[in-house]
Amino acid sequence: MSRRALQRRKARRKLNRPFELQLTSMLDVLVIILVFMLKSYQTSQNNLAVLPGLKLPISYSTSEPRDSLQVIITSEGITFEGKRLVDFQTPVASEDQSYQFSTKDLDDGGRRIVPLFDALVQVKQQTEMLRAKYPLKDSAGNTIGFDGIMAITADRRVPYDTLRKVLFTAGAAEFRVLRFIAQRRDY
Amino acid sequence: MLRRPSRRNRSGGSELVELNLVPMMDAFVTLIGFLLYTMAFLSFVATDSPVPTSSPTELAEKLKTEPLQLTLSINKSETLVWSAFKKIPSTSIPHLPDGSPDTKLIHEKLIEIKAQFPQEEQIVFAPSSATSYDSLVRLFDAAKILDPTDPPIFKAGSSGVEEPITYLFPQITFGNLLSSEDDS
Numbered sequence: 001m002s003r004r005a006l007q008r009r010k011a012r013r014k015l016n017r018p019f020e021l022q023l024t025s026m027l028d029v030l031v032i033i034l035v036f037m038l039k040s041y042q043t044s045q046n047n048l049a050v051l052p053g054l055k056l057p058i059s060y061s062t063s064e065p066r067d068s069l070q071v072i073i074t075s076e077g078i079t080f081e082g083k084r085l086v087d088f089q090t091p092v093a094s095e096d097q098s099y100q101f102s103t104k105d106l107d108d109g110g111r112r113i114v115p116l117f118d119a120l121v122q123v124k125q126q127t128e129m130l131r132a133k134y135p136l137k138d139s140a141g142n143t144i145g146f147d148g149i150m151a152i153t154a155d156r157r158v159p160y161d162t163l164r165k166v167l168f169t170a171g172a173a174e175f176r177v178l179r180f181i182a183q184r185r186d187y
Numbered sequence: 188m189l190r191r192p193s194r195r196n197r198s199g200g201s202e203l204v205e206l207n208l209v210p211m212m213d214a215f216v217t218l219i220g221f222l223l224y225t226m227a228f229l230s231f232v233a234t235d236s237p238v239p240t241s242s243p244t245e246l247a248e249k250l251k252t253e254p255l256q257l258t259l260s261i262n263k264s265e266t267l268v269w270s271a272f273k274k275i276p277s278t279s280i281p282h283l284p285d286g287s288p289d290t291k292l293i294h295e296k297l298i299e300i301k302a303q304f305p306q307e308e309q310i311v312f313a314p315s316s317a318t319s320y321d322s323l324v325r326l327f328d329a330a331k332i333l334d335p336t337d338p339p340i341f342k343a344g345s346s347g348v349e350e351p352i353t354y355l356f357p358q359i360t361f362g363n364l365l366s367s368e369d370d371s
Binding site for chain 2 (some may be wrong): 033158171
């Protein structure tokens with residue numbers, strides 16, 4: 001038998017031998033990852049969403065927002081509960097451009113945003129109807145009515161002029177509390 | 188008399204017991220997957236602001252005592268800290284060179300006012316149209332949060348004992364919601 005044939009047979013025998021994977025080191029890695037994740041684990045008590053390209057301001061506040069209806073203001077438009085209601089006329093490309101509403105979207109002297117107002121009123125009526133049908137009670141036995149809380153998630157560049165219109169519209173639709181959302185500062 | 192050691196015991200004791208790590212690894216991989224799926228990578232914080240309401244009876248009641256009505260007017264070049272009933276002298280704080288409000292100086296001024304009026308909790312914001320949301324959020328923090336490094340302020344508690352306050356002016360409202368034009 002030639003030398004090469006012998007080497008081939010030896011190699012084949014090596015491959016056929018049952019081999020065991022060394023899992024101990026892999027398990028070590030998994031334990032470290034698991035401990036790290038448990039340490040930095042945090043869940044959210046709300047279903048607040050963000051849209052692509054939205055840059056939130058950073059805040060030192062520690063109060064975590066509870067679940068509520070959400071309005072998102074981006075450089076392109078206004079979204080309420082995942083549905084785009086208003087498109088700004090000139091999409092903002094740079095910081096010095098202003099967020100322009102179409103004239104048909106505003107009324108009440110340019111203070112109220114019509115599509116947003118209609119959506120807010122509709123949600124309010126639906127909630128009140130549901131609460132009348134299936135009354136909710138708190139721990140003290142008092143009936144819980146429509147809470148009227150609206151979370152505002154806005155891009156950091158959004159000017160107060162745009163925000164004011166959203167706030168005025170929420171007030172006109174009888175929302176009582178405005179919740180300004182920001183990103184928690186990491187220490 | 189010594190006995191000859193058993194051959195059976197010697198051969199049985201030297202065998203290594205291997206732990207079956209595969210099910211444990213399965214459990215760990217499942218746990219890591221679950222944690223990654225349910226983890227919140229972006230954490231939000233909120234500042235609540237009540238929508239101002241105008242009730243004539245409430246207003247009349249309020250005007251009887253003349254509240255501090257601390258107001259922060261954010262103009263194009265400065266921030267004005269003033270009281271509608273002139274309970275404090277008006278202070279103008281110029282913006283930083285980048286055009287944003289000087290939140291550090293504003294915070295220091297508000298601490299000074301809080302030390303004078305420890306029971307006061309409300310502040311009214313009147314920003315100009317061009318004020319960005321980023322500036323507003325930083326002003327919320329400056330008006331609301333009392334840092335651990337800030338000088339301590341005490342107020343009389345319900346039992347009469349003075350207790351340290353944890354917030355500056357937590358009730359933030361907007362004072363110029365009804366105007367549609369920039370009045371700064």
